[in-house]
Amino acid sequence: xxxxxxxxxxxxxxxxxxxxxTCSQNMNHEYMSWYRQDPGLGLRQIxxxxxxxxxxxxxxxxxxxxxxxxxxNFPLILESPSPNQTSLYFCASSPLPVGELFxxxxxxxxxx
Amino acid sequence: RKEVEQDPGPFNVPEGATVAFNCTYSNSAxxxxxxxxxxxxxxxKLLMSVYSSGNEDGRFTAQLNRASQYISxxxxxxxxxxxATYLCVVNxxxxxxxxxxxxxxxxxx
Numbered sequence: 001x002x003x004x005x006x007x008x009x010x011x012x013x014x015x016x017x018x019x020x021x022t023c024s025q026n027m028n029h030e031y032m033s034w035y036r037q038d039p040g041l042g043l044r045q046i047x048x049x050x051x052x053x054x055x056x057x058x059x060x061x062x063x064x065x066x067x068x069x070x071x072x073n074f075p076l077i078l079e080s081p082s083p084n085q086t087s088l089y090f091c092a093s094s095p096l097p098v099g100e101l102f103x104x105x106x107x108x109x110x111x112x
Numbered sequence: 113r114k115e116v117e118q119d120p121g122p123f124n125v126p127e128g129a130t131v132a133f134n135c136t137y138s139n140s141a142x143x144x145x146x147x148x149x150x151x152x153x154x155x156x157k158l159l160m161s162v163y164s165s166g167n168e169d170g171r172f173t174a175q176l177n178r179a180s181q182y183i184s185x186x187x188x189x190x191x192x193x194x195x196a197t198y199l200c201v202v203n204x205x206x207x208x209x210x211x212x213x214x215x216x217x218x219x220x221x
Contacts, residue, residue, distance in 0.1 A: 031207065040120070042199070042213030043156070050207070090155055098207040099144065103155035 002027045006091050006104035013081055014112050021076045021107050023091030029102070031094045032074040033058070034066065036087040037106075043090065049074055050096065081111040115139060116202050118212035126220055129190045133215045135200030136182045145176055147185050148199040150214065156199055159185075190219045 004025045013019055025032065033048035035058075045058030049068040063085055065077040074093075078085060088108050092101040118135045125131050137145075145162035160167065162174040162183050173186040183202075187194055200212035 033209070035211075040213060043211040045209070048207075088153075096207065098203055098209060099161070100146070100158045101148075101156070101201075101209065103157070105155050106153075 002102070004091055004093055004102050004104040006089075006107045008107060009105060010108050012110045012112065015082055016080050019078050019081060019109075021078075021089060021091075021109070023074045023076065023104060024072050025074075025091075025093040025102070026072065027093060027095075027102065028071065029093035030071070030096045031098050032068065033092050033094075033101070034064070034074070034076045035090045035092065036060065036085075037090060038087050046076065046089075078109075081109075083111050085109065086111050114213075115210045116200055116212040118198075118200050118215045120213060120215060122216040122218055124218045124220060125190055127190055127192060129219075130186065130188045131190060131217065132187075133185045133198055133200075133217075134182055135184070135202075135212050136180075137200075137202045137210070138181070139202070139204050139210075140181065142181075142202045142204050144203040145174075145183050146201040146203075147172075147174055147183075148201055148211075150197045150199055152197075159198070187217075190217075192219050192221065195219045 034046040035043040047066040049055045091104040147159040148156040149159045150156040166175040171188045175184045197214040199214045
């Protein structure tokens with residue numbers, strides 16, 4: 001089954017404790033992207049990647065890192081999480097040129 | 113000014129009603145346009161792409177007006193199951209996808 005898988009789906013953590021949200025897709029898509037969704041603000045892009053070893057900042061990259069060592073994986077790293085990073089996070093992938101985005105089920109992160 | 117703007121709603125309509133959403137975008141270089149549907153606490157899913165000539169899929173019709181830089185979504189004969197948030201998405205030449213904040217629709221019996 002074609003899918004984008006995110007883990008963990010739910011996480012409560014404390015300020016400053018490094019965490020990684022994994023994202024994996026099995027569709028051989030070149031494009032992958034991370035978004036955060038907050039009430040009233042819609043989806044905002046954090047980082048995206050056009051292919052292996054190619055990553056670019058989106059609209060809200062501060063406080064986040066990503067890597068794209070393999071085509072299928074695109075982890076999101078929060079080196080020192082803060083409460084303002086409490087949000088719902090979505091990973092998505094697409095073939096190029098970017099058309100339909102396939103989303104993971106989302107990861108709800110709470111930073112205390 | 114946001115790059116993609118939508119009326120947040122909520123739109124509360126009775127079953128069987130026709131409802132229309134509009135979305136405006138600021139980047140005249142935008143190339144492709146989409147409507148996504150998002151159910152509460154779930155991931156967005158593609159509802160339909162929007163083509164220059166307009167397109168229809170069952171009860172759903174999408175239209176694009178490049179001159180005025182807006183796209184629209186029309187839902188006819190609304191069903192209870194249409195209740196969701198509808199996201200307008202615009203893609204520019206460099207594959208930069210921009211999302212609107214979404215319009216919430218509630219269809220009531």
